[in-house]
Every structure is written in C-alpha cells, then in structure tokens.
Amino acid sequence: MRLLILGAGGVGSAVVKIAARRPFFEHVLLADYDLGRAQRAAAATGDPRLAAARLDASDEAAISRLLTEHRIDAVLGATDPRFTMPIFRAALAAGAHYLDMAMSLSRPHPQDPFSQTGVKLGDEQFAMAADWERAGRLALVGMGVEPGLSDVLARYASDHLFSEIDYLGVRDGANLEVLDEAGQPMFAPTFSIWTTIEECLNPPVIYQAGRGWYTTEPFSEPEVFDFPEGIGPVECVNVEHEEVLLMPRWLKAGRVDFKYGLGAEFIGVLRTLHQLGLDSVVPVRVGQAMVSPRDVVAAVLPDPAQLGDRMRGKTCAGVWVRGRGLDGRPRSSYLYHVVDNDWSMAEYGCQAVLWQTAVNPVVALELIAGGVWSGAGVLGPEAFDAVPFLDLLAGDYQSPWGIREL
The missing domain is CATH 3.40.50.720 (NAD(P)-binding Rossmann-like Domain)
Known part of the structure; x- marks a missing residue:
C-alpha cells in the first residue's frame, strides 16, 4: 500500500x-x-x-x-x-x-441550537456517499480511537454479546497528569486544543430511537463513571462527538450518547475561553495581522506531542452497552481499551493519547490492504466485522482490549 x-x-x-x-x-x-x-x-x-x-x-x-x-x-x-x-x-x-479521525464539521441550528440539530458532524461527507460508491472507492470516516475503536467495540458487542441493545454510551476518561519543571501538575491539554474546543463547546448530540438526533446544552447530564485498570471514578459530561452520528446508521440501539471525562478545571477553562470569545475561529485584526482567536490559544499552549516525558497515568476509551445478552437476560458491559503513558513512551516514544488515536487507522489500513475490510461509499467502522480488527490490535500491535461487567 x-x-x-x-x-x-x-x-x-x-x-x-x-x-x-x-x-x-x-x-x-x-x-x-x-x-x-x-x-x-x-x-x-x-x-x-x-x-x-x-x-x-x-x-x-x-x-x-x-x-x-x-x-x-x-x-x-x-x-x-x-x-x-x-x-x-x-x-x-x-x-x-x-x-x-475527525469528520466534517457541524453547524448548530440557527434558532434552537440546544434542542435541534443543524448541520451534523459528517453530513457533508455522507451527502457524497453515492459519488464514492460510483467511483468504487472507500471513505472510512471516524477511524481514530473515539470515533473509531469505540465504534468497533460497539459492533463487536452487537454481534457477539447482546441480542438487544437499549443503550450505547461512549465513555472517555483518564487519570493523566502533565507535570511542570518542579514536578507539580499543570494545565496542558493532551490532545489538540483546537479540536477539543470544537467538540466541547458545540451543542452535544444525542440519539434516541423514535426521536432521532437532538441536541442539549454543553457539559450537560454529568455523571461519575468508574474507569478500569486503576483509573477510577471520573466525572463525565455530554460532548458533541462522531460516534453518536455513526453508530445508529449501522447498529440498532435505543439511545446513543458520548460523555467525556474532562474534569472541573478543564470545563472551567473552556467556559472562560467561550465567555472571552477566544473559542472563535473568525479572524480578528491585531495590529496589522488578522488572526483567529482559537489559533492563538492553540499557539500559546504546549504542543501535546512534546508532553509525553512529562506525563503520567493512563487513558481509557470505550463503550458502555446495556440491553439483553445472548441468553435473553439483562446485561451491562463496558468494552474498553487502556493505554499507559509509560508503555507508549517506552515502546514508541509517543504519549498515550496520541498513540491510542494513531494506532487504529493503521490497523484499519492493514485490514484494507489485505482485503479483510473492503467496500465502497462513505462507511463508518461499524460497517465492518470487528473481530479481525480487535484480534490484530491485541495481537501484532500488542495493545489488548477488555470487557468489564457492570
């Protein structure tokens, strides 16, 4: 390839x-x-x-x-x-x-942004699906970790663990810390702040069977979710994310949402940026230059790629599935993938959040190159058999996934 x-x-x-x-x-x-x-x-x-x-x-x-x-x-x-x-x-x-790993941008509903969807994530891409089908080429959208691996795990649960799914809830959390030169925790996003602002300050989208997609207020419906492998309880809130727009296209579920473990400090920073207009992507004049406020924020914060040797802890991505198991009895399972920053730095020289995002498209490309995954059109990860992906990730890529019964 x-x-x-x-x-x-x-x-x-x-x-x-x-x-x-x-x-x-x-x-x-x-x-x-x-x-x-x-x-x-x-x-x-x-x-x-x-x-x-x-x-x-x-x-x-x-x-x-x-x-x-x-x-x-x-x-x-x-x-x-x-x-x-x-x-x-x-x-x-x-x-x-x-x-x-990130789909086309959304635009909030002009009159009712916190109830109705406007242009949804990926709408521009799905509008061109027929063109890709005619060309006989594959556009695999949302193939990072979230979206991406979380969608693969949801497909696995649908195929192999559940006879009926009431709820697909993506949960992202971590106990990562970035340390300053004195060894004390400091504020430094571990992923692109441009993208983080986009997804966290836009109206979150929720899917409900019979109602379809609708929106709510940013940071709504807070809950504490207990993440596995020593990460522990983290408060999670609703955030706009692609999984909610992808999963219902291929998987049958009563409700789909995405909640992110941001933490009170990070939420406070994001709200302040919004209040000051620093989340805007519309250029403003500063002296003789026209600059986007959000680009300025991104420029003054540390580069996430350079933080690995100052980070400690683990990051977790996964999907909480509730419904009925194959035996017809109620079941509640969290399918997840954890990356330890010490491991990713020692093995690849990459901090955990970036490595966890990057590995999934490479696994998908290997399956496409080998003809294991194939298709034409605009397709999400849910459209493909999850088993070859998960076997390759845990096997040759040495990054296992797990299931916790809740």
Whole structure:
C-alpha cells in the first residue's frame, strides 16, 4: 500500500512511528504545511519507505496532484477537522481510498441550537456517499480511537454479546497528569486544543430511537463513571462527538450518547475561553495581522506531542452497552481499551493519547490492504466485522482490549 498522511502534528507523527513497523506499506508520504516538521517526523523512523512533502491541506487541487504524482492508494487525514472536506474531495477526485479521525464539521441550528440539530458532524461527507460508491472507492470516516475503536467495540458487542441493545454510551476518561519543571501538575491539554474546543463547546448530540438526533446544552447530564485498570471514578459530561452520528446508521440501539471525562478545571477553562470569545475561529485584526482567536490559544499552549516525558497515568476509551445478552437476560458491559503513558513512551516514544488515536487507522489500513475490510461509499467502522480488527490490535500491535461487567 502507498499511503499519504496529511498532517505531521502529534497524531500524524505517531501514525508514522507505528506505520514504520508494519511491512504492508510500500511507501508512506507525510505531508504538512511545515515541511521541516514533516521531514523530522519521517527521518526519525530511519525507514527509507517514508518521505516528506510540503502541502497546504486547504488546497484541494494540490492534494489531488500529490496523490496522483505519488500513485497513492489511500490518504489519511491527520489534520484538524477544518481540512476534512478538502482532503475528502481530493481523494475522491484522485481515485484514492480515504480515512479520517475527525469528520466534517457541524453547524448548530440557527434558532434552537440546544434542542435541534443543524448541520451534523459528517453530513457533508455522507451527502457524497453515492459519488464514492460510483467511483468504487472507500471513505472510512471516524477511524481514530473515539470515533473509531469505540465504534468497533460497539459492533463487536452487537454481534457477539447482546441480542438487544437499549443503550450505547461512549465513555472517555483518564487519570493523566502533565507535570511542570518542579514536578507539580499543570494545565496542558493532551490532545489538540483546537479540536477539543470544537467538540466541547458545540451543542452535544444525542440519539434516541423514535426521536432521532437532538441536541442539549454543553457539559450537560454529568455523571461519575468508574474507569478500569486503576483509573477510577471520573466525572463525565455530554460532548458533541462522531460516534453518536455513526453508530445508529449501522447498529440498532435505543439511545446513543458520548460523555467525556474532562474534569472541573478543564470545563472551567473552556467556559472562560467561550465567555472571552477566544473559542472563535473568525479572524480578528491585531495590529496589522488578522488572526483567529482559537489559533492563538492553540499557539500559546504546549504542543501535546512534546508532553509525553512529562506525563503520567493512563487513558481509557470505550463503550458502555446495556440491553439483553445472548441468553435473553439483562446485561451491562463496558468494552474498553487502556493505554499507559509509560508503555507508549517506552515502546514508541509517543504519549498515550496520541498513540491510542494513531494506532487504529493503521490497523484499519492493514485490514484494507489485505482485503479483510473492503467496500465502497462513505462507511463508518461499524460497517465492518470487528473481530479481525480487535484480534490484530491485541495481537501484532500488542495493545489488548477488555470487557468489564457492570
């Protein structure tokens, strides 16, 4: 397989490190608007199959040209979701398969944002599904960890654990800490703050059978969820996320939601950013320059990719499934995947959150390259058999998943 990775930030650089260990790649091109960043990430692997290029992810025509010039089989978007659609359209034009970890952006309902959906996450991509089907190419959307692995786990539960599902609740939590130079905990997001602001301050979407998709207030319905493997209780709140838009398309469930363990401090920071207008992506004039407030926030915070050696703890992604088991009796199970930062740093030199996100598209690409996963159109992870994915993740990739009965 010949792969283009667009974006050499934390996740893109982690994808490169994982891909360098997999023999099914013939050629991997890492492209970024910052050529030096892409070159450093590619060179760090020491793998001659990897190369770097400069590319603006907003330039659809340039992406198509690069895909054609390098005879790319598949493109992976590892940028923030502002650039999802240019990459998506360019891949279709060039006849390449497509994967992303963040779907096309939503736009809140103009009159009733906290009750009704407007443009939903992924709507722009699903509107082009017929074009992908006619082209005979696969657009695998939402194939990170959340969305991504959580969706695979939900498909596994539907196929192998439950005869009827009342509830699919994605739960994301961690006990990760970032330490300052004095060894004291400090505020530093472990994932892209641009994306985090987008998903946390938009109206969260919930799916209810018979009602469909609807929205609620940000940070609503707080609950304490007890995460496994020593992470423990974490308060989780409703957040906008792709799983809620993906799972009901392929899986039958009474309700689907996503709750994120943000913590009181992080919620307070996000609310303050919103009150000050610093979450806005609309450029404002500062002296002679026009700058987006959100881009400024991202620029002044530490780069998540550089925090690994100052982090400690574990991160957990999973889905809480309630309904009736195969025996017809009530069942409540949490299917999950945990990554310890000490392990991911020692094994890959990547901090846990970025590695956990990056490994899943690589596993999916291996299944696509081997013909185990195949299809045409715009499809989510739920559209595929979960067993080969989970077996490969726990086996060759040495990253097991688990089930806790609740």
